Amino acid sequence: xxxxxxxxxxxxTSLIILSGCGSSSKVDHKIDRQAxxxxxxxxxxxxxxxxxxxxxxxxxxxxxxxxxxQSLATSYFxxxxxLETKARWxxxxxxxxxxxxxxxxxxxxxAYGQKVDFPTNMDSAAGQWLRQNPHDLPLARISLNYKxxxxxxxQLTAINQSLDLWQGRLNSQYQIDSTAVEVETIxxxxxxxxxxxxxxxxxxxxxxxxxxxxxxxxxxAKKNTPDLDWHEDQQHTxxxxxxxxxxxxxxxxxxxxxxxxxxxxxxxxxxSQLKDHQFQLQLLQGDSSAQVFAFTVQFSQSKDALPDNxxxxxxxxxxxxxxxxxxxxxxxxxxxxxxxxQANELERRIVLSQYLMAIQERAAIPAQETGxxxxxxxxxxxxxxxxxxxxxxxxxxxxxxxxxxxxWYVAHLDIAQKTAHQRGLQGARWSKxxxxxxxxxxxxxxxxxxNQPQPIDLAELVYQxxxxxxxxxxxxxxxDQTAQGLSSMLMWEQEKQRYSLNPPIWIAQEHYDVTESxxxxxxxxxxxxxxxxxxxxxxxxxxxxxxxxxKQIDKLAELPQKxxxxxxxxxxxxxxxxxxxxxxxPAMIATWGLLADERVNLKTMxxxxxxxxxxxxxxxxxxxxxxxxxxxxxxxxxxPQTAVDALLMDAHNxxxxxxxxxxxxxxxxxxxxxxxxxxxxxxxxxxxxxxKQPTLGFPDNGQWQVKAEGFLAP
Numbered sequence: 001x002x003x004x005x006x007x008x009x010x011x012x013t014s015l016i017i018l019s020g021c022g023s024s025s026k027v028d029h030k031i032d033r034q035a036x037x038x039x040x041x042x043x044x045x046x047x048x049x050x051x052x053x054x055x056x057x058x059x060x061x062x063x064x065x066x067x068x069x070q071s072l073a074t075s076y077f078x079x080x081x082x083l084e085t086k087a088r089w090x091x092x093x094x095x096x097x098x099x100x101x102x103x104x105x106x107x108x109x110x111a112y113g114q115k116v117d118f119p120t121n122m123d124s125a126a127g128q129w130l131r132q133n134p135h136d137l138p139l140a141r142i143s144l145n146y147k148x149x150x151x152x153x154x155q156l157t158a159i160n161q162s163l164d165l166w167q168g169r170l171n172s173q174y175q176i177d178s179t180a181v182e183v184e185t186i187x188x189x190x191x192x193x194x195x196x197x198x199x200x201x202x203x204x205x206x207x208x209x210x211x212x213x214x215x216x217x218x219x220x221a222k223k224n225t226p227d228l229d230w231h232e233d234q235q236h237t238x239x240x241x242x243x244x245x246x247x248x249x250x251x252x253x254x255x256x257x258x259x260x261x262x263x264x265x266x267x268x269x270x271x272s273q274l275k276d277h278q279f280q281l282q283l284l285q286g287d288s289s290a291q292v293f294a295f296t297v298q299f300s301q302s303k304d305a306l307p308d309n310x311x312x313x314x315x316x317x318x319x320x321x322x323x324x325x326x327x328x329x330x331x332x333x334x335x336x337x338x339x340x341x342q343a344n345e346l347e348r349r350i351v352l353s354q355y356l357m358a359i360q361e362r363a364a365i366p367a368q369e370t371g372x373x374x375x376x377x378x379x380x381x382x383x384x385x386x387x388x389x390x391x392x393x394x395x396x397x398x399x400x401x402x403x404x405x406x407x408w409y410v411a412h413l414d415i416a417q418k419t420a421h422q423r424g425l426q427g428a429r430w431s432k433x434x435x436x437x438x439x440x441x442x443x444x445x446x447x448x449x450x451n452q453p454q455p456i457d458l459a460e461l462v463y464q465x466x467x468x469x470x471x472x473x474x475x476x477x478x479x480d481q482t483a484q485g486l487s488s489m490l491m492w493e494q495e496k497q498r499y500s501l502n503p504p505i506w507i508a509q510e511h512y513d514v515t516e517s518x519x520x521x522x523x524x525x526x527x528x529x530x531x532x533x534x535x536x537x538x539x540x541x542x543x544x545x546x547x548x549x550x551k552q553i554d555k556l557a558e559l560p561q562k563x564x565x566x567x568x569x570x571x572x573x574x575x576x577x578x579x580x581x582x583x584x585x586p587a588m589i590a591t592w593g594l595l596a597d598e599r600v601n602l603k604t605m606x607x608x609x610x611x612x613x614x615x616x617x618x619x620x621x622x623x624x625x626x627x628x629x630x631x632x633x634x635x636x637x638x639x640p641q642t643a644v645d646a647l648l649m650d651a652h653n654x655x656x657x658x659x660x661x662x663x664x665x666x667x668x669x670x671x672x673x674x675x676x677x678x679x680x681x682x683x684x685x686x687x688x689x690x691x692k693q694p695t696l697g698f699p700d701n702g703q704w705q706v707k708a709e710g711f712l713a714p
Contacts (some may be wrong), residue, residue: 031334031707033327034166040351042658043162047072047153049080050670051658053163053170054373055185057322058362060087060192060299061372062142066159068172068183068196069210071143071151077227081661081670083141084228086372087192088363089301090137091379091436092217092257100126105442109504109515113491116423118504122443130442132220134435136368136379137257138228139299141213142194144183145280146176146202148209163659165355168323169316176202187359188315189322191307193298195315203267203283203291210281210295211274212263214238214252224376224668238277248279249306262306265295326358330397331710333687340703342648349647350683352660353676354396361389361673365436366405371673373661380433380441384451384508386458387594388625388674388681394461395684397710402462409455410478412438420485427484430455447506447514449489450523450587453530455482460533465712472540483534483549486527490552499552501527508587509568511580519570521559525591528556528599559591559599565608566591566600576611583617585626593633593685602637609633613642618651624662624675627654628682635686640699643686647679687711 042053047066054063063083065072070083077083104126106117121127144151158180160173170185181200188195202208215228216236235254242249248271250261263271268284283293294312333350335343360371367389370376386405393401409416409430415438416428423429431440432448440446459475490499500519506512507520531549538545560570566588567575574581575588589608592600612630616622627646634642648654653664653672662675687708689697695704 031332031709033332036332036334036336036347037165037327037351040348041162041165042352042660044159044658045161046159047156048658049076050663051661052076052081052083053161053659054356054359055168055170055187055194055319056359056372057187057189057192058358058360059089059364059372060187061085061359062185062187062194063373064170064172064185066156066161066172066174067144067151067181068161068170068185069144070141071145072153073141073143075153081663082225082227082374084372084374085139085142085194085299086136087139087299088136088365088367088372090139090257090259091134092137092255093133093135094129094220094255096129096133098126098129100129102130102440102442105130111502111504112424112489114424118423118446119440119442120444120446122441127442130439131223131433132378134379134437135218135220136375137217137254138215138375139259140261140297141211141215141228142196142297143211143213144198145209145211147207148280150211151176165351166323166327167316168319168359176200181208184312184316186312186316186319188310189318191298191305191310192300193296193310193315195294195296195312197292197294197312198283199292201291203293204285206282206284208283208293210283212250212261212279212281212297214250214261214277217254218375220378223378225370225374225670233276236277240273240279243271249303250279259299259301260303260306262298262300263295264298264310265293266311267293267295269293269295331395331684331687331708331712333683333711334707335705336707337705338703340699340701342644343704346644346648346683349656349660349679352656353679356660356671356673356676357392357680361677362401362404364404364408366390366408367673369674370669370671373671374669376669377433378435378441380435382451383430383432383434383454384448385674386451386454388677390458390677391461392677392680392684394458394465395681395712397465397712399462399465399712402458406455406458406462406475406478410475413478413481415439416485417481420488425485426488427486428478428481429485429489430482444506444510444514447504448508448510449501449505450508450526452482452486452489453526455479456530456533457526459537461712463537472537476537476541479534479537483531483546486530486534487546487549487552490527490556496557498555498557500557507569508590509581509584511584512569512572516571517569519557519560520568520587521566521570522568522587522590522595524557524559525595525597525600528553528597529595559588559597561604564604565611566604576615579617582615583620583622585623586612586616586630589633590629593631593636594629596636605633606637609637609639609642613646618649620652621666622651622653624653624664624672625678627651628675628678631682632685635682635689635697640686640689640695640697641701643682643697644699647682684711685714688714 073083102119105119105121158175172183184197218226237253239251248263361367366381390405420429432445433441504514505517562573567573630646631643661671664672686697
């Protein structure tokens with residue numbers, strides 16, 4: 001096998017990179033990408049409450065049931081996954097008559113050698129308002145009615161639904177009371193537009209209608225997967241501003257948020273208002289003898305941004321072109337020809353994860369953990385999830401998507417600097433749970449620290465994919481200020497002649513007392529890795545190494561261990577003695593896998609990985625990204641079968657539905673996109689391991705055939 005390396009992209013087999021990296025790169029493909037993608041088109045022949053299908057463009061998405069609409073939304077919500085229409089720009093805040101601020105929820109801690117206020121009191125009225133606001137806004141429910149009434153489950157037969165990943169098109173076929181209905185559902189690429197095309201004899205019989213319903217928002221009494229709020233009709237506005245024979249324009253205002261909705265149709269129909277925020281488009285006749293009725297629904301914050309003409313064919317053509325460009329760009333991995341029992345399922349998860357991240361995680365505002373499917377933690381971005389959300393883009397040759405989250409960090413650097421100053425630190429300190437305004441949310445969130453190094457790590461991935469002065473200039477201040485913050489959080493211990501991470505810390509494994517948590521292993525390794533990277537960035541800019549950073553790198557506390565295994569934390573080293581300490585994230589193994597701390601003793605890490613695989617509590621509390629994290633460590637230790645076993649472990653929170661989502665059922669999350677992003681990152685690491693071996697980082701046992709191209713070399 002031959003491989004070539006150009007810049008930072010590695011291309012396995014005899015492939016040639018002709019230009020650049022990312023979605024614009026031209027690759028002489030060895031892999032038949034259309035065949036690879038299309039063989040994993042998800043299909044349903046019955047209702048699967050866990051697997052509605054979604055179409056979207058990265059900042060806007062629509063999740064549909066088997067009718068191609070959101071006709072059975074109540075049943076899906078009660079039994080599986082919500083059906084929602086969401087845009088990442090759609091946020092609102094309830095009124096704040098008390099003018100609550102973070103000072104109202106502050107609690108004093110001993111930190112960094114002084115008294116420091118952290119906004120950790122989330123149970124007060126102020127704490128709840130500050131956690132819940134701003135929050136994401138569901139846009140509309142679009143459903144198909146039959147004979148003027150909601151469709152009932154028992155009226156549907158002959159269900160045949162499939163998602164064409166190559167074209168971004170949802171095809172839904174079924175019968176209503178024995179009459180065939182066919183629906184195509186597509187999301188536009190360049191605008192937040194949905195396009196629908198119906199074909200049925202029920203159109204001529206005037207028995208089908210489209211219902212548009214606009215909610216107040218979410219029921220904020222529930223932070224994860226709340227239902228839509230259909231009450232408080234007087235608390236929001238829906239105005240029909242314009243209407244003619246083929247279009248209607250609606251104005252929406254909810255608290256401090258406003259946007260426009262434009263409905264356009266081809267065929268004969270009449271629009272009527274059912275209630276204050278509900279409208280019905282009664283289909284009278286299609287535009288052909290085949291009884292085809294097509295319409296589009298456009299959402300925009302600006303009335304001027306709504307195009308005059310945006311019909312089904314235009315949306316379909318734009319989506320098809322965009323999706324083929326997406327799939328033909330960046331990296332790909334192909335296991336066809338493999339006889340390994342795990343190969344097809346792993347390939348399915350990989351393809352569907354790429355699709356899900358593409359439709360839900362390409363907005364300027366970083367994604368929440370449930371993306372654009374449902375609401376979690378009031379829609380807010382968790383910065384400790386940045387790596388899982390965004391690293392895979394660069395690793396798969398699509399670094400321009402990783403840059404979006406880095407640009408968000410740059411835009412909010414002043415807020416992070418202010419937070420650092422308030423806590424007696426230098427540089428920038430990043431808040432954990434934030435909305436589009438960047439303001440911190442109360443709770444334990446402000447005591448989490450493993451989010452702090454991630455902007456540096458992501459910036460380095462982007463630089464490795466595009467090693468030029470433009471990238472350095474764009475993110476140099478972000479890297480420097482983040483490193484200054486990391487440095488100032490380290491405390492010198494004269495007696496032990498070392499730098500330590502002292503309490504209060506809420507470590508990655510989230511069940512230790514924050515006032516007793518000193519020197520967690522993963523965080524120590526991340527600090528060292530990030531400061532080393534920041535020194536490299538200084539060197540690339542022609543600057544001298546920062547002497548304090550270098551001293552901290554050299555004198556940083558050792559990774560805690562006990563009985564020849566790495567443990568979670570120095571002050572409570574009971575990881576493998578106490579079963580209650582063996583749930584949640586086994587983050588101590590991430591020091592050699594996700595990271596590459598050169599201080600790691602490989603024998604000790606092998607012992608640790610073995611102990612995790614055989615004695616970790618995978619049932620009580622563990623998350624979908626933990627399995628790929630384990631796989632990365634196994635891969636770096638040269639254990640490919642263990643890596644594959646971890647990725648496909650039949651365990652809690654590691655089951656991937658027909659639609660590719662990985663639900664976290666015990667915490668009430670029907671989808672969890674950090675799992676999909678972590679899976680892609682782990683596969684990228686495996687695809688760039690042992691590049692002189694035919695199976696790369698996958699088992700060399702005669703059962704795997706692996707083709708890979710376009711991945712970022714580690």
